Amino acid sequence: MANPTVLIESPPPREQEKGRDKGSDFSELSRRITAAGLLRRRPLYYTVRFGAVALALAGGVAALLTLGDGWNQLFVAVALAVVFGQLALAAHDLAHRQVFSRRRPSEIGGLLVANLLLGMSYGWWMNKHTRHHANPNHEEKDPDVSPDILVWSQRQASKAKGLPGFVGKHQAALFLPLLTLEGLNLSFNSFKALRSPHMKRPVVEGTLLVAHFVLYFGGLFTLLSPGKALAFIAVHQGLFGVYLGSVFAPNHKGMPMIEEGTRLDFLRRQVLTSRNVRGGALVDVFMGGLNYQIEHHLFPSMPTPALGRAQAITERYCAELGVPYCQTGLFASYGQALRHLRSVGEPLRDAR
Secondary structure, X not given: OOOOXXXXXXXXXXXXXXXXXXXXXXXXXXXXXHHOOOOOOOHHHHHHHHHHHHHHHHHHHHHHHHOOOOOOXXXXXXXXXXXXXXXXXXXXXXXXXOOOOOHXXXXXXXXXXXXXXXXXXXXXXXXXXXXXXXXXXXXXXXXXXXXXXXXOOHHHHHHOOHHHHHHHHOHHHHHHHHHOOHHHHHXXXXXXXXXXXXXXXXXXXXXXXXXXXXXXXXXXHHXXXXXXXXXXXXXXXXXXXXXXXXXXXXXXOOOOEEOOOOOOOHHHHHHHOOOEEOOHHHHHHHHOOOOOHHHHHHOOOOOHHHHHHHHHXXXXXHHHXXXXXXXXXXXXXXXHHHHHHHHHOHHHHHOO
């Protein structure tokens, strides 16, 4: 059964055949964005932002060291879940060279933040995320929508068996509970990826990952009784996973999927599969700029503070071209994502 939100139609021939020498639609948008100075690095912004996250992390660790073996440490776990979410967003910006224009400082920063502070492999995540950016919501090429525990299209659902087949029937209801495992899932896949051929520095990455977990588990079980340490880990990792999911799920889930053979130019491939989230400064901080998902996919190296201005330019330009541009509120985006999950699980429920 075809997914009603799958893109199967090609764009107008004029757009497909328009070469770079004649000026593609994206080239014109890129000229406007560059002319507005929106690709310049913003060192002051990132100094302040990363400094604030570092202070929050230091404050959380200090609280952990001083509060003693009490259940009030669970409040520290909640706070550190938010801090870890912000660290993940910092690692994301470093990976896209939004902070530094050169590869080496970006990589060093990414390894320290992702591997050492978060317990997530920078190299594994980079490989995965690069493939996602190249083919967002592509059923065969985007690793973020490959069928694993969840299914993302009715085509995938019709082939799902075993655990994915069982979970897929109720995946909209199970989505939030499953997110509590996302932090642990990232760490598990990070260690698993150390033996992968695409990993450039497995020894360095593995050493930093081990150092993270020695400090993390060693510190918690030294400062807290076993029961309280396990409760801290459950709260911290669970809420960290929920935070990550609440930031990344609104961006593409419920947007059209792309089937193999569909022809779309770069601008349409990125715009039609992405969703922006409105909400002002609070949402900007909460989502680390990923609420401007359309602009981020079009210009991955654009610094976060420039995305708001780029959004206005891009929306106007898409209106000129007649390209649909999706933007909604935060909670509405969650509703769309959950409705999509329920819809694509329909073949599994019908098969009962």
